[in-house]
Amino acid sequence: MTDTTTHDLIILGGGAAGLTAAIYATRAGIDALTIEQGAFGGQITTTDEVDNYPGIEGVSGAELGTKFQDHAENLGAKFAYDAISSVSFDEKESRFSLVGDEGTYQSKTLVYAAGATPRKAGFEGEDLFRGRGVSYCATCDGMFYTGKHVFIIGGGNSACEEAVFLSRFASDVTMIVRKDHLRAMSSGIRQVKQNEKITVRYLTSITRLEGETLPTSITFRDNVSGEEHVETFDPGSFGIFVSVGHVPQSGLVRDLVELSPDGSIVTDDSMATKTPGLFCAGDVRTKPLRQVITAAADGAIAATSSALFLGELII
Template identity: 55%
Template sequence: MTDLNVRDVIIVGSGPAGLSAAIYATRAGLRPLVISSSAAGGQIATTDLVDNYPGIEDITGAELGQRLWDHAEHLGAEFEFDQVVSIDRREGGSLFEVVCEGGSLRARSVIYAAGASPRKAGFAGENRFGGRGVSYCATCDGMFYRGKEVFVVGGGNTACEEALYLAKVASSVTLVVRKDHLRAMRSLRDAVLSSPMIKVRYLTRIEGVEGESLIERVVLASVDALGVPTREELSFAPGGVGVFVSVGQVPQSAPVCRLAELDDQGYVVTRPDMSVATPGLFCAGDVRATPLRQAITAASDGAIAATSAARYVGVLGD
């Protein structure tokens, strides 16, 4: 007799990987439950403009995420808002127990697509002024700095995207780059370097931010052309400056760390079919070790993971 309280598959995460998995799982005949702790689309929802998703030339991240969510829901996927704490094997290894803050759920298979969260830069005052001058999302918080000066920490694709977005609203943008070059793709580099609103400070880092309730001083540490270290303290009116940190991601792999192999950066190591060492567990998207983390690759991961899960539970043949 089938236990209706046991899901065919539980999908953790509502980014492109998780929602793509939900779409493919329902089409394969599974009954997926998506556990989401964020808005539709996950981190993609915080992206101002997505212009590299095939077939869609110009769309906001929030709209793309909502379209994916609506598609999965239309096909029959169910959703629950909760935070996953851990995932374990139960009942002789035949079922998974997904432990959430709101309770426990059981499933024959799990697709873990919880993604990654922003990495902190580590400067003094970063934690203290989080949400009060220090931010990790330009599209989320950029409007609070309309007409103000902002700093963006980082030199990769996301940092350049953040700087270009902030250049639309801030009075000036300073991109603080530790290295002597930008690591972003050429189109982004060219856009940043040609923008009159963006100043790039190479071989520079933020040493700290200071103030009372809001940031009033930003301390920069640099190396000049002769290799001599310099220290510069910039003063602002309280609340007149913002610091946006964009220095990479931290994979949210803790709930599956006992069930899957992690690489030296904490990303889940998967096989080509998105499976891991524990049978029935599949990982997809930004949480796994992959050479490219984009919406399109995450969606592809989700499709593969769902198809693999369907085969695992016996819905699809080999």
């Protein structure tokens, strides 16, 4: 048997959105519990440097995430580490129930801020060599490719940022872009073009990665002609970083919300969903810009909306 605890608000997810919600909820005097299954801070902790968060210059993602958590803790926010396996809503009781490995949690309102996970590129051998030549986190694994060849799949903002970061370690960095242009902000594109260690292969895809314990060959496809060619390498001499976006982790509440075609959760401006008392915030939500500052804003709005819903705040 596991213990059951009851709260006014449960915040599921300890990234920028969830921690900001915890700060606002605590300041509003709400009995709130923030649940996270891994490290607090979320996706931002895998970013080497954050230089676009107002008022805080030259901070690492991990440091910024720690600042968020420390701020919430200093205010008296409550946290729990648990892997939640199901979320349900009792319409008659107007109550949410979350079941985890360590216990069951009930609440009148829920801020769902579960974030997103890296999207796979889909080439043959991607799963086989994950962690042995294939990575999804440049700041996590970049140092392991010091002096080696690095390929980055993707042409967006994150791919450009990772290319510049990885150029500090790798002997050379090649961006594999399926379209004929980079889909990034002008500052990111400029950094890529000015970096002598970075080259870009446009209209190209990776279709296959082969080898034994470690990969030794990459099959590239020309996206115009469809022709493929294979390039071979010494074992352990190269790595592939996948940077093609993220998958919203909306599965736990998919029956309680409206989903966009990409699986993200549709909310209104108050972060509300179709289920009364259920608010969503951060990268799991449908939005035009997924950045730490927009996640924090979502969290602030969601917690405030929860307080209004509970009658703890009057505007």
